[in-house]
Amino acid sequence: MSGIIKIENVTKIFGPHPTSVLEKIQAGASKSDILNETGHTVGVYDVSFEVNRGEIFVIMGLSGSGKSTLIRCLNLLNQPTEGRILIDGEDIVRYSGKELQRFRQNKVAMVFQHFGILTHRTVEENVVYGLEVKGIPKEERKQTARETLATVGLEGWEEKMPGELSGGMLQRVGLARALANDPDILLMDEPFSALDPLIRREMQQELLDIQSKLKKTIVFITHDINEAFKLGDRVAVMKDGQVIQTGTPDEILNEPADPYIEDFVKDIDRSKVLKAVQVMSKSLAAVSLSEGVQAAVKEMESRKLTNMFVVDDDQKLQGVVTIDDAIRAREENKDLPEIVHQDYFTAKPEEILQELIPKAAESPFPVAVTDETEKLLGVVRQTSILAGLT
Amino acid sequence: MEAAVDYLTNHFQGVFDALKIAVLTFLYNMQLFMEWIPWWVVILTVFLLGWRLVRLTAGITFAALLFLIGTFGYWDMMMYTMAIVLTSVVISLLLGIPVGILLAYSKKTEAVVKPLLDAMQTMPSFVYLIPAIMLFGLGKVSALFATVIYAIPPVIRLTNLAIREVSKDMIEAALSFGSSRRQLLRKVQIPQALPTIMAGINQTTMMALAMVVIASLVGAKGLGMEVLISINRVDINQGFEAGLSIVIMAIIIDRLTQGIANRYNYKKE
Numbered sequence: 001m002s003g004i005i006k007i008e009n010v011t012k013i014f015g016p017h018p019t020s021v022l023e024k025i026q027a028g029a030s031k032s033d034i035l036n037e038t039g040h041t042v043g044v045y046d047v048s049f050e051v052n053r054g055e056i057f058v059i060m061g062l063s064g065s066g067k068s069t070l071i072r073c074l075n076l077l078n079q080p081t082e083g084r085i086l087i088d089g090e091d092i093v094r095y096s097g098k099e100l101q102r103f104r105q106n107k108v109a110m111v112f113q114h115f116g117i118l119t120h121r122t123v124e125e126n127v128v129y130g131l132e133v134k135g136i137p138k139e140e141r142k143q144t145a146r147e148t149l150a151t152v153g154l155e156g157w158e159e160k161m162p163g164e165l166s167g168g169m170l171q172r173v174g175l176a177r178a179l180a181n182d183p184d185i186l187l188m189d190e191p192f193s194a195l196d197p198l199i200r201r202e203m204q205q206e207l208l209d210i211q212s213k214l215k216k217t218i219v220f221i222t223h224d225i226n227e228a229f230k231l232g233d234r235v236a237v238m239k240d241g242q243v244i245q246t247g248t249p250d251e252i253l254n255e256p257a258d259p260y261i262e263d264f265v266k267d268i269d270r271s272k273v274l275k276a277v278q279v280m281s282k283s284l285a286a287v288s289l290s291e292g293v294q295a296a297v298k299e300m301e302s303r304k305l306t307n308m309f310v311v312d313d314d315q316k317l318q319g320v321v322t323i324d325d326a327i328r329a330r331e332e333n334k335d336l337p338e339i340v341h342q343d344y345f346t347a348k349p350e351e352i353l354q355e356l357i358p359k360a361a362e363s364p365f366p367v368a369v370t371d372e373t374e375k376l377l378g379v380v381r382q383t384s385i386l387a388g389l390t
Numbered sequence: 391m392e393a394a395v396d397y398l399t400n401h402f403q404g405v406f407d408a409l410k411i412a413v414l415t416f417l418y419n420m421q422l423f424m425e426w427i428p429w430w431v432v433i434l435t436v437f438l439l440g441w442r443l444v445r446l447t448a449g450i451t452f453a454a455l456l457f458l459i460g461t462f463g464y465w466d467m468m469m470y471t472m473a474i475v476l477t478s479v480v481i482s483l484l485l486g487i488p489v490g491i492l493l494a495y496s497k498k499t500e501a502v503v504k505p506l507l508d509a510m511q512t513m514p515s516f517v518y519l520i521p522a523i524m525l526f527g528l529g530k531v532s533a534l535f536a537t538v539i540y541a542i543p544p545v546i547r548l549t550n551l552a553i554r555e556v557s558k559d560m561i562e563a564a565l566s567f568g569s570s571r572r573q574l575l576r577k578v579q580i581p582q583a584l585p586t587i588m589a590g591i592n593q594t595t596m597m598a599l600a601m602v603v604i605a606s607l608v609g610a611k612g613l614g615m616e617v618l619i620s621i622n623r624v625d626i627n628q629g630f631e632a633g634l635s636i637v638i639m640a641i642i643i644d645r646l647t648q649g650i651a652n653r654y655n656y657k658k659e
Contacts, residue, residue, distance in 0.1 A: 075566055104568030116563030120581040130567035132577070174563075181567065 003050035004217050010047045010083030012069050015040030018081040043069035045241040056218045058232030066241035067221045071189050075108045076100055105134045109178035113190040115170045117162045123173050124158035130181040148176040168199035188220045225264050229273040237261055270389055277349035279388040280369045280378030286311045289336055297326045309368055310340050317376045320344045320365045346370050360385055395521045410531045417477045424469040443649025455638045462631040471602050471612035478537040478598045486542045490549025507543040515540050515604050533610035541598040548590030552583030588651035599640050
């Protein structure tokens with residue numbers, strides 16, 4: 001993993017003479033004092049962080065915290081007042097007009113909160129806008145448009161005008177337009193905030209699906225902590241123009257660096273953040289087929305369990321046995337395969353608790369956590385779900 | 391003011407003469423075309439345009455009204471007036487749209503030009519006939535000059551307004567994909583501004599038409615001249631017929647240009 005984006009001490013001040021205000025803020029004046037005295041707004045102050053290649057980096061903060069200002073520095077829609085922004089080792093702040101144009105055409109693409117769709121162009125013409133600006137020939141543009149529209153689930157809408165589309169579809173067009181350019185970095189400025197909750201959830205899932213295929217570097221802005229923790233590999237929390245904590249969702253959830261973040265975290269619905277892999281127990285795993293009934297009974301008795309998963313020698317899940325069945329089988333000399341139950345639920349490690357709850361409630365057995373090859377990774381018991389939620 | 395005009399005539403006579411020749415050539419060809427085109431082609435075209443751009447009944451009405459002008463015996467006069475109006479509209483657009491775009495880009499230019507536009511619109515139009523005559527002499531070119539001055543403000547104002555009102559989101563989006571200034575203007579700002587610019591073109595055309603009577607004071611022939619003559623002769627019939635013809639032209643041009651403007655009115659976000 002290497003830092004594709006490196007931000008060093010970036011400050012952005014809005015107003016007629018931004019550099020004159022720089023000293024004041026370095027001397028420790030507060031944002032509101034500066035606004036009252038000089039009429040300048042401090043958007044972002046002294047922010048530094050790194051974004052790794054291929055990760056989703058979420059910047060979270062309430063409105064006015066400077067997150068949109070910051071993301072606009074990454075493609076110089078806002079020129080930082082001070083600081084360096086290194087992308088692939090090059091300081092983009094120093095770019096000339098032509099270099100900046102080339103950089104925007106090739107390296108970054110942005111998705112906007114209010115979509116920024118050009119209403120005088122058809123869906124397809126919107127998607128190819130970036131390619132058109134680059135001077136890609138028409139046939140190739142058409143081809144790319146069809147492919148990217150298919151990626152975002154809008155095949156067949158090429159010739160429609162934006163006025164005929166719903167908000168969710170418009171944002172799909174916005175996403176397709178950004179993807180069509182095949183940028184290294186995708187900047188997403190609250191892309192789902194203007195959508196209704198159902199569509200938002202759908203789009204979040206789709207973004208994750210697309211990301212698992214394309215592996216772009218994504219900088220994602222949101223004010224919604226649930227969204228931040230769902231999407232982010234790492235999250236930076238902003239307040240008053242500064243980043244006050246950076247870390248994985250887990251780190252922020254468990255060790256909030258600041259009372260402000262604690263407050264934030266309180267609101268979070270943990271069932272939407274915690275994943276199966278975080279609450280499952282590995283030690284209680286399973287008995288293997290070759291060990292037989294005798295071993296199963298012993299395991300369960302010693303651990304005071306009423307049931308247990310059964311795996312083969314490759315750790316592949318075969319079923320679940322109850323202690324009553326196992327004791328009876330021992331008396332009747334039956335073998336494990338004859339008494340396993342198949343009516344249990346499985347879950348993928350990255351499944352969130354919210355999805356596990358109905359599974360755990362419906363079945364008398366715990367939920368088995370498996371990987372793609374059906375290997376048993378761990379077990380989520382009803383009690384561990386409750387423990388995770390509090 | 392007089393000194394300024396004197397200075398201009400003394401030092402830049404060549405420029406004004408060249409300008410005069412260019413404009414005259416354009417107008418002359420326009421007139422030739424208007425005289426050459428058969429009357430039934432005009433009526434048919436107006437009918438088709440009216441049908442397509444407005445609706446069928448409008449097309450029929452426009453055709454009938456045009457026919458009425460023909461029965462007044464004013465067909466040639468109308469075509470002549472049309473040539474002058476069209477020429478001044480073309481000149482107004484060629485100057486006005488770029489100036490409007492320039493204003494949208496620069497606050498300073500706007501601060502200078504806006505009062506000028508106010509003056510052009512409020513100054514009684516007879517007043518700038520005088521310097522026009524001094525610069526271009528009596529005749530069609532002076533009439534055109536006065537008409538352009540009178541008719542150009544709406545297209546400048548509305549172009550300026552339209553470019554300024556293009557949504558910030560779209561401009562940001564276009565910039566974020568690395569558009570150059572030219573691409574931004576051509577692919578985003580002008581297409582987005584077009585409905586409003588079309589409204590400006592409509593206004594400009596109407597104002598150019600409103601000038602035809604005044605323009606005839608400095609020697610432009612056509613329907614305006616007919617009105618002027620009838621005033622001098624106190625001829626109610628002739629005055630009424632010529633006046634009515636102008637009104638008919640105005641209505642038809644207005645509805646047709648509005649129809650075009652509506653075509654560009656795609657739903658905004």
